[in-house]
């Protein structure tokens with residue numbers, strides 16, 4: 029298969045969203061805002077009304093962010109009676125069923141035969157291997173991972189990776205598709221547990237947990253350290269860009285920039301990396317972490333924290349538009 033065997037991007041009109049929980053509902057709102065027609069399916073008894081409520085609540089936010097395309101309609105959604113019906117006329121499928129290999133494989137067995145011959149299916153899976161999900165299905169070459177970040181209607185990142193049976197063209201096509209519709213999609217060159225971004229997060233969580241378990245700092249101070257320090261920079265630049273800037277302006281002698289950074293700080297960095305410890309999430313460690321976090325974050329009302337996150341995320345997303353408007357987009 030090559031990319032010409034897949035539908036031209038301009039012809040994509042109808043998207044099937046399978047599984048409409050936390051992630052699927054958010055995807056559905058996003059695709060509607062981008063002007064697509066959505067065919068949705070989820071087996072939960074109240075799934076249709078929950079989904080319509082979610083879209084209704086998400087729409088004003090999408091409008092404020094300028095993510096609603098001219099002509100897009102939040103009602104252009106049909107809730108289907110079966111997954112086969114939802115995918116039968118779809119140009120693209122976004123699957124967001126529970127994170128359970130057997131459940132996903134049962135679902136794929138149901139839709140394999142109904143999937144139109146050139147439609148690509150992307151799974152939102154956070155960490156399952158596509159090679160294991162796709163094994164044995166006729167349409168396996170068009171199955172990819174399209175892993176979003178919660179909530180996908182707001183956060184642009186999608187990680188794209190194929191399994192052993194995925195055609196490279198399907199990965200290319202999926203990257204083009206997301207990037208053409210306002211997402212920021214990145215290619216992973218091979219499968220890896222937790223993909224890329226959850227591994228990056230795991231490295232940070234491991235150190236945050238180690239810090240509170242060994243008494244280096246309290247939970248509140250670890251949270252403050254990130255949100256008033258590196259978190260501010262990580263919201264706008266990546267780790268390598270920031271290292272480059274930390275090395276100073278490059279001079280004609282080659283000093284500065286990333287080279288300056290690694291030469292200046294490399295030995296110290298190596299000694300910190302050598303000192304990183306393993307954190308085993310055994311029952312005792314889990315219990316200690318639960319107590320420590322409950323005593324700090326858990327004291328606050330959950331809705332207040334969620335409201336704070338959403339308000340600040342909205343401000344950050346509006347600031348992120350500057351990236352595009354000022355021509356900083358790469």
Ligand SMILES: NC(=O)c1ccc[n+]([C@@H]2O[C@H](COP(=O)([O-])OP(=O)(O)OC[C@H]3O[C@@H](n4cnc5c(N)ncnc54)[C@H](O)[C@@H]3O)[C@@H](O)[C@H]2O)c1
Pocket residue numbers: 046047048049050051052069070071072075123124125126127128131135152153154155175176177178
């Ligand atoms: N929650 C996150 O932060 C997050 C982030 C990125 C990716 N993901 C991935 O998205 C997928 C969905 O996770 P979620 O957090 O939305 O879970 P969720 O539990 O909120 O939603 C799952 C939905 O799937 C439905 N469902 C149950 N059986 C099904 C089936 N056989 N076919 C289709 N749908 C079925 C459920 O009724 C539910 O509405 C998972 O693969 C997860 O790893 C989650």
